Structures are given as C-alpha cells and as structure tokens.
Amino acid sequence: MSAHRSQTTSPATNLNVYVQGKGFPILCLHGHPGSGSSLSVFTNHLSKRFQTFAPDLRGYGKSWFNGNFAMHDHLTDLEALIDRFGIRKCLILGWSLGGILGMELALRLPERVTGLILVATAARPRGNHPPVTWQDNVYTGVAALLSFIKPDWQWNIETFGKRSLFRYLIQQHNPTAYRYIAKDALSAYLQTSAPATRALYSAIGAGYNRLTDLEQIQCPALVLAGECDRHITAEASLETSRYLKDCQSHCYSNTAHLFPWEIPDQVLSDIDRWLEKNLQVVS
Structure with a gap:
C-alpha cells in the first residue's frame, strides 16, 4: 500500500462514522478485524474534551462494499470523509491497520494532520504469530x-x-x-467482509515498508506498543518510533496486541500526558 496518487483507485465510499463530543477533531481508525465502535476505549474518553470521528473502514462494520478493492482505497475514503465533515485539521489515532492508514494520511495530507497516536502498529510491520489450529x-x-x-x-x-x-x-x-x-x-469480527480481508492480505503479500518515508512526517507522534504483541511486534513498533522526527514511545510489559483493552487506564493516562505536552496537536 502506498499513498501515491498514481495508483488506480475506485470512487470514494461514503463511510459509516461514529461521532462523539465537541472540540478539536480526532480521527480514530480501527484495525482488522474491527469497526469504528471497537475504538470505544479511546473515543469514550477523548470525546469528553474533543470531537472524535471513528469510521467503519470500507468493508468493515456498516460501511458495506460490494466487490474487491485495494488497501489504498481506504485513503480515498478517509480523505473524502475529512472533506465531508469540513475537517480542516485533525489529530489521528490509529490502532494496528488504522495506524498504518494514519501514517499514510500524514504523508498524503501533511497540512491537515497535526499529530499521530500510533497503537500496536508499524511502518514495517512484522509478526511472530504461531500457526492457527x-x-x-x-x-x-x-x-x-x-x-x-x-x-x-x-x-x-x-x-x-x-x-x-x-x-x-x-x-x-x-x-x-x-x-x-x-x-x-x-x-x-462478524462484520468484517471477505473483500476487506483479501485487500489486507494482498497488501501484506506484496510487502510494506515505509520507514524511510517517515522523515517526511513533521508532526509530533506517540507510539504505543505491547511487549508481547505477536501480530505486530513491539520491536517493529519501536523501530517506527525511531524513524519519526518528533516521537515519544511507550512499551507496556506483559501485554499484547489488544493492550488498550488490558490496561486501559494506563494507556489513556499516557495519551493524556502526551496531549498536555503537545498542545499544538489539538489546537
């Protein structure tokens, strides 16, 4: 997957989106399988001070889509969503696949993305998941x-x-x-479509590595990782943090890919502290 506009893209899909709160916009992007509502651990907290937008990506949740598509089509959809809601600037929080899309949007729309919160994700994702029986x-x-x-x-x-x-x-x-x-x-999980799964695994099969492009991202970033993550390893997440110019990172011991659900209070507290130190990302 790449942000290059030279790729053939399908027309934008009008995504289903969950909107909460008022204030500076935070675009919250879910992983695979997932949906906008699966980010409630973040949106219920952040919407007390900000306005959160949590879309169902194409082929997920209630954003139904017939036929196959490619991973970069998600970016077309998300840019259309930002335009639809008149969002001039926003902070992006992305979990797993959502974090990859967040980095791609920051590369594509640098003037509109004020900051990145990257959860269990990587610009060169690697896993060590055993075979499934x-x-x-x-x-x-x-x-x-x-x-x-x-x-x-x-x-x-x-x-x-x-x-x-x-x-x-x-x-x-x-x-x-x-x-x-x-x-x-x-x-x-039940609302994740087969085309969405095919799009993801096609991109994984083609290889994905945007590390050297991360130097183009100027906005502040926060990288959060689970020490025992088997889907996207902590090593891959922390590698990403080293390529981002203005980045803080946390690696949580005795947690895995769903660590925001294991230790939500600690994760949200670390996000709050980062936001307090980087007020420019929400103003």
Whole structure:
C-alpha cells in the first residue's frame, strides 16, 4: 500500500462514522478485524474534551462494499470523509491497520494532520504469530460466545480463553479485557467482509515498508506498543518510533496486541500526558 496518487483507485465510499463530543477533531481508525465502535476505549474518553470521528473502514462494520478493492482505497475514503465533515485539521489515532492508514494520511495530507497516536502498529510491520489450529478456532469461538453472555466468568477465561487465540492477543486475562472483547470484538469480527480481508492480505503479500518515508512526517507522534504483541511486534513498533522526527514511545510489559483493552487506564493516562505536552496537536 502506498499513498501515491498514481495508483488506480475506485470512487470514494461514503463511510459509516461514529461521532462523539465537541472540540478539536480526532480521527480514530480501527484495525482488522474491527469497526469504528471497537475504538470505544479511546473515543469514550477523548470525546469528553474533543470531537472524535471513528469510521467503519470500507468493508468493515456498516460501511458495506460490494466487490474487491485495494488497501489504498481506504485513503480515498478517509480523505473524502475529512472533506465531508469540513475537517480542516485533525489529530489521528490509529490502532494496528488504522495506524498504518494514519501514517499514510500524514504523508498524503501533511497540512491537515497535526499529530499521530500510533497503537500496536508499524511502518514495517512484522509478526511472530504461531500457526492457527482447528482447536484454536473452536476454543476462540466458545470463549467469545461465553464472554458475550458473562464477560467476567473466570471459568470461561481459564477453560477456554487462555487456550484460544486470545492468548496471542492479550497477556492479562482479566475481566476488563474480556468485557471489551465481548462488547466490541465479536461484532466487529462478524462484520468484517471477505473483500476487506483479501485487500489486507494482498497488501501484506506484496510487502510494506515505509520507514524511510517517515522523515517526511513533521508532526509530533506517540507510539504505543505491547511487549508481547505477536501480530505486530513491539520491536517493529519501536523501530517506527525511531524513524519519526518528533516521537515519544511507550512499551507496556506483559501485554499484547489488544493492550488498550488490558490496561486501559494506563494507556489513556499516557495519551493524556502526551496531549498536555503537545498542545499544538489539538489546537
């Protein structure tokens, strides 16, 4: 995926978007699988002081799309969304795939992106996820369904959760993490389309490395990583932070790819402190 406009793109899709609060705009971009509502851990907090925009990306959530598309089409959609809401400048928060799209938007629209909060993401993403077995999938389905019924059921966490794919997504199998999984993850997974999955894996197969282009990004950035992330390793995230000119980073011990759901209070506190030190990104 690249921000170069020479690529063939399809017309912009009118994305479904969740808008909360009032104030300086913060564009919040979800990962794969995901949806705008799966960013509630961030938007419910940030919307108390700012206006958050959390779209369902093309092929995710309620942004239905028929037919195949490429990853760079997300950028066309997001630029159209920014124009639709008359957003002159905005801060971008992106989780996983959303962080990659955030960096691409900062490269494409440097005059409109005031800052970046990059969560479990990288400009040269690398993972070390083990092969997935049929038993992994079965346990994950059972754990997700039982969490939906009773998120803090410790028997489910011990019996199924810790043996499911959740063991690669979280390290701290606490009720807080499972409540977010029940509330936001299951529906987002079910609403992620096959074309969206194909677009992502096609881009991954083609290779993706924007490290050397990051020097073009002048705005302040905050990079947050989970020490035990198997999907996009902490090493890859911290490598990205070293290529950004004005960047602060945090790596949280004993957490994985969904660390904002494991330790939400700590993550939100670190974001608040960064915002206080970089008031120019929200003014």
